[in-house]
Amino acid sequence: MIRVVTSFVLLSGSVFGADPRITTEEIATPAAAAGASGSSLTMSPNSLAWLTWLEATGKNTALRFATFDAAGRQWSAARTIAQGPDWFVNWADFPALTVDGPGRATVAWFVNNPAPATGTTTVGHDHHGPGYRAFLSRTTDAGQTWSAPAARTDESDAVEFVSLATLADGRVLAAWLDGRAKQKGAKTQQLFARIVHEPGSDVRIDSSVCDCCQTTLTAFPDGTALLAYRGRGF
Numbered sequence: 315m316i317r318v319v320t321s322f323v324l325l326s327g328s329v330f331g332a333d334p335r336i337t338t339e340e341i342a343t344p345a346a347a348a349g350a351s352g353s354s355l356t357m358s359p360n361s362l363a364w365l366t367w368l369e370a371t372g373k374n375t376a377l378r379f380a381t382f383d384a385a386g387r388q389w390s391a392a393r394t395i396a397q398g399p400d401w402f403v404n405w406a407d408f409p410a411l412t413v414d415g416p417g418r419a420t421v422a423w424f425v426n427n428p429a430p431a432t433g434t435t436t437v438g439h440d441h442h443g444p445g446y447r448a449f450l451s452r453t454t455d456a457g458q459t460w461s462a463p464a465a466r467t468d469e470s471d472a473v474e475f476v477s478l479a480t481l482a483d484g485r486v487l488a489a490w491l492d493g494r495a496k497q498k499g500a501k502t503q504q505l506f507a508r509i510v511h512e513p514g515s516d517v518r519i520d521s522s523v524c525d526c527c528q529t530t531l532t533a534f535p536d537g538t539a540l541l542a543y544r545g546r547g548f
Contacts, residue, residue: 469516
């Protein structure tokens with residue numbers, strides 16, 4: 315497994331000014347168990363950096379996080395968001411988090427689907443076997459407590475490469491690769507999106523995309539968002 319990075323490099327403000335010189339400062343990260351993986355870094359509106367990573371805890375996998383206060387040069391204590399058996403842990407598809415207000419954040423991670431019963435076949439999963447899906451949890455108290463895990467969507471059990479972004483109005487937008495069509499015999503993966511925690515159906519963005527590449531989202535002050543992904547020409 316890939317280990318969580320052991321240090322950060324902090325870039326000085328001069329990077330964004332007229333002076334092109336770059337200075338760096340190495341900052342140790344919170345302690346993580348040997349074999350930790352899937353690290354991801356997110357900035358909050360109040361300039362806290364949220365670091366998430368995965369750790370093996372016996373037969374379970376735990377999703378952990380800590381926040382870094384740049385002004386005080388200090389990490390918070392590491393805490394567990396959720397944990398459970400048979401999580402999908404991979405170097406390419408790892409948990410995502412977005413901070414959507416003071417003390418509020420939403421996180422997504424992945425859990426393997428049960429293997430099909432002996433003697434049955436699964437259509438369209440390719441190298442993913444029975445596949446995996448995403449679960450979400452939310453905090454409103456800066457990570458002191460987290461909501462019970464809930465499936466990203468109840469329309470599909472093949473949800474991969476989730477991206478999260480906080481829109482200008484505070485709502486959370488999610489986008490992901492989806493294998494619901496491949497399960498019915500289609501040849502290509504699809505791209506879906508929706509607003510988290512709101513009623514309505516998933517919205518299909520593209521009917522033919524690469525099934526093994528990351529998605530990424532960026533939100534803008536005018537309420538729009540930019541979604542990047544790898545498409546297919548067939």
